[in-house]
Amino acid sequence: MMILVTGATGTNGREVVNRLIAAGQAVRALVRDPPKARELADAGAELVRGDLGDAASLKAAFSGADAAFFVAAVDARFVGWFRNFLDGALATGKQLRIVKFSGMGSSVDSPAEIMRQHGQTDEVLAASGLPYTILRPNAFYQNMLWSAQSIKEQGAFYLPMGNARQSLVDVRDIANVASRVLTTGGYEGKAYDITGPESLSYHDVAKTLSAVLGKPVKYVEVPAAAAVDAMLKTGMPEWNARAVGELYTAFVERGYAEITSAIEEITGRAPTSFEQFARDHASVFQ
Numbered sequence: 533m534m535i536l537v538t539g540a541t542g543t544n545g546r547e548v549v550n551r552l553i554a555a556g557q558a559v560r561a562l563v564r565d566p567p568k569a570r571e572l573a574d575a576g577a578e579l580v581r582g583d584l585g586d587a588a589s590l591k592a593a594f595s596g597a598d599a600a601f602f603v604a605a606v607d608a609r610f611v612g613w614f615r616n617f618l619d620g621a622l623a624t625g626k627q628l629r630i631v632k633f634s635g636m637g638s639s640v641d642s643p644a645e646i647m648r649q650h651g652q653t654d655e656v657l658a659a660s661g662l663p664y665t666i667l668r669p670n671a672f673y674q675n676m677l678w679s680a681q682s683i684k685e686q687g688a689f690y691l692p693m694g695n696a697r698q699s700l701v702d703v704r705d706i707a708n709v710a711s712r713v714l715t716t717g718g719y720e721g722k723a724y725d726i727t728g729p730e731s732l733s734y735h736d737v738a739k740t741l742s743a744v745l746g747k748p749v750k751y752v753e754v755p756a757a758a759a760v761d762a763m764l765k766t767g768m769p770e771w772n773a774r775a776v777g778e779l780y781t782a783f784v785e786r787g788y789a790e791i792t793s794a795i796e797e798i799t800g801r802a803p804t805s806f807e808q809f810a811r812d813h814a815s816v817f818q
């Protein structure tokens with residue numbers, strides 16, 4: 533079976549490619565810049581040059597594929613990118629299995645644009661007539677890696693999350709789910725909210741990091757507007773900074789603390805705890 537993977541150089545795509553190769557599948561990775569994706573080729577993936585904004589490149593990428601995994605960057609053009617991807621799949625005339633990365637809380641009615649984009653594209657996929665599965669993970673443990681420098685240098689991280697609790701999840705577990713769903717039947721026509729095993733506030737996250745790292749780590753609450761300013765200062769495009777700010781506000785207002793059994797149900801393994809994630813990444817925060 534040949535599986536096409538988009539976003540293959542990113543946080544989730546890279547993990548999914550590695551899982552599929554380990555499971556003995558043939559993987560074709562859609563990449564914008566093949567020389568920058570050497571690691572994927574070395575791992576055994578076939579690289580195909582393409583861009584989600586270039587419909588013709590996608591049609592070519594789908595040639596000979598039996599299934600495809602879609603994940604893409606947070607971007608103002610996301611909906612158009614997904615339409616190009618789906619058109620490429622439909623143009624093959626085959627009943628390709630499509631597994632789409634979405635997000636917990638996705639809805640066309642969400643106050644946050646990123647969740648509306650996912651809601652809209654999830655609906656487009658469900659209406660496509662192709663066998664599909666939608667994965668809706670909660671926020672990743674791996675997002676804490678964005679704060680690695682301030683944790684290392686100041687023993688602190690800064691987020692506009694108030695006291696909100698979230699059932700945060702490990703990207704490695706999501707990749708196990710994606711790999712299983714891509715390679716096994718029985719998940720078609722379904723959407724799964726994917727969460728970790730606990731609902732954590734960022735005060736809880738700080739407590740676990742302190743215990744695992746053996747040094748005090750403090751969560752400093754900041755207003756959403758300050759977080760947006762900080763993202764803009766790092767050079768993040770304005771749309772992205774505003775859209776991520778909206779997400780933070782949605783997380784605080786709505787919560788997203790529900791725990792689901794999707795990881796255990798689909799992979800047969802218990803989800804990774806945040807403490808285990810912290811141990812596995814301790815050197816990055818120390």
Ligand SMILES: NC(=O)c1ccc[n+]([C@@H]2O[C@H](COP(=O)([O-])OP(=O)(O)OC[C@H]3O[C@@H](n4cnc5c(N)ncnc54)[C@H](OP(=O)(O)O)[C@@H]3O)[C@@H](O)[C@H]2O)c1
Nearest residue numbers: 539540541542543544564583584604605635669670671672
């Ligand atoms: N962060 C969270 O907690 C969270 C939770 C739930 C859902 N999500 C969703 O997860 C998705 C992001 O996943 P991620 O964190 O794994 O992504 P990521 O690490 O940001 O990687 C994005 C990928 O998209 C590729 N890409 C960017 N522009 C492209 C284009 N024009 N054509 C083709 N490929 C392009 C990038 O390739 P290059 O190497 O060429 O740049 C990269 O491989 C978003 O949809 C987000 O809403 C995130």
